[in-house]
Amino acid sequence: MMSPDTILIVDNDPALPELLSRLQPDGSLVLFAASSGREALHILEQQPVDVLVANLALPDMGGLELIARAKEIQPYFMQSIVLTADSSLETAIEALRVGAVDYLEKPLSPETLWGRIQAILRRMREIKVSSREIQEEARKNILIMDTIQAGVLLIDVASHTIMDANPAACLMIGATKQEICGKVCNRFICPAEKGQCPITDLGQQVDNSERLLLTCRGEHLPILKTVVPLYMGGKKYLLESFMDISDRKRVEEELSESRATFHAIIEKSLDGIIIVDTEGDVQFLNQAAADLFNLSRKELLGTQLSFPMSSVEATEINFVHPGRGERIAEIRMAETRWKGKKAYVATLRDITGRKKMEESIRHLADHDALTGLPNRNLFEDRLRQSIRRARRHDYSFALLYMDLDDFKPINDNLGHRAGDLVLQEVARRLRQSIREPDTVARVGGDEFVIILDRIHQAENAAQVAGKIIELLTRQPYHLPEKNFLLGASIGISLYPEHGKDMQSLMRCADIAMYTVKEKGKNSFAFYDGRQEEPAAEST
DSSP states (O other), rough: OOOEEEEEOOSSSSSHHHHHHHOOSOOOEEEEEEHHHHHHHHHHHOOOEEEEEEBBSSSSHHHHHHHHHHHHHSSSSSSEEEESSSSOOHHHHHHHTTTTEEEEEESOOOOHHHHHHHHHHHHHHHHHHHHHHHHHHHHHHHHHHHHHOOEEEEEEEETTTEEEEEEHHHHHHTTTTHHTTTTBBBBBOOOOTOOOOOOTTTTOOSSSEEEEEEOTTEEEEEEEEEEEEEEEEEEEEHHHEEEOHHHHHHHHHHHHHHHHHHHHHHHOOOOEEEEETTTEEEEEOOOHHHHHHHHHHHHHHEEEEEOOSEEEEEEEEEEEEEETTTEEEEEEEEEETTTEEEEEEEEEOOOOOHHHHHHHHHHHHOOOOTTOOOOOOHHHHHHHHHHHHHHHTTOOOEEEEEEEOHHHHHHHHHHHHHHHHHHHHHHHHHHHHTTTOOOOEEEESSEEEEEEEESSHHHHHHHHHHHHHHHHHHHHSEEESOOOEEEEEEEEEEEESSOOHHHHHHHHHHHHHHHHHHTSSSEEEEOOSSSSEEEEEEO
């Protein structure tokens, strides 16, 4: 009988364990609750836990530290779920790195958490059942080997009379020695008709042959039998030794079923499974592995793969799929035996999609979803880097703050979809206006900023600003409803003349831009450091 599933919840919300206990239809789970990492570790040292649910914000230690220390205490079957109000990608990746299998953002409903716990428990039960079956099979084999004994009979060839029997033979035949000795072996222990004895009548050689032993209960017992002639006192006897192989027969059938089950599991696995020898040559692989490399099993068998020849946990490898280009796989290596020799089993999982998704999430965290340009967070980071580089190497750079003129009527009259198309086209034109080291970012609805790296004089920034206004205003914007022209106002601040920190540079460029707005729009101006109001320059 399997022990109940055990859940440990480490959270400062006391209502969560109670809500989960109500969701149990039969109350079959054992729930433990802890409000601190130290309390949770004490429970883990005393009690096996199947699923650890941990909040990353604990009073005495980080949730990631708790999960790492919990894995040291219970390294095999326990699985961990992270609860956090921090939605950053870095936190999610770090949680997965230390061993968590799931990552949930708070606030969340108890039903959502309960569903994730149930899914993990189902996988855990399958793993535990497989482990118990393997252990039971090993125990059964040991028990069988410890209890097998050989039966021995001495038979007079002339009369076919049983002259002697050892205790093991008596036990297998189901009679005492007195009941067996003196009886004719024909039709007593051998299911052959009179005159059909395989040895005395038919002259067959019996050496480790599988036969049937007829017991006193009328049953046929499968045995492994050996018969050799024996002469005593000038008289010929047969010395028969036999072993009860009924257990072995049953084990063979069970083993055959076990092998069939094993191969079915291996073949249905979505992960690629490859066994290589110590030289890296492929000795076995399942269909998923062949599909991963887009080759047949025949083509892969015997080939050498550059896998790490040691036991490793979850490392990544790059390989080229002939039909799908470069792929990324997560590989785990473990030492094993294959046909009596040391080998390694590799489990491969194609994680290309997951890696692309992670990269996409990273990109969305730092880029504007509409235009693909860096957002305010990435822009501020790059501006800080530009300030550090310029200070270290003693050079100047310019900051351009740009706002589109009369953009609001486009959204009001043509709709936000039309406005989005215009913003995407503006972003495309801005990219054409700058050099590779420069940065253009969208920081508001129709507001853009540009970092011009390493300029020699203010005129360089003026030339770029003029080019931008030329590209934005001289070429019409094509929409299904109409074509129109759009203006832009640009304010420019210079490092270090107008400021040596991010706030100063942004403020000066913003003031210069609004001065352009007040003096007629569709032009650019430098910030005039002698007064708060900048002096406008006409395009």
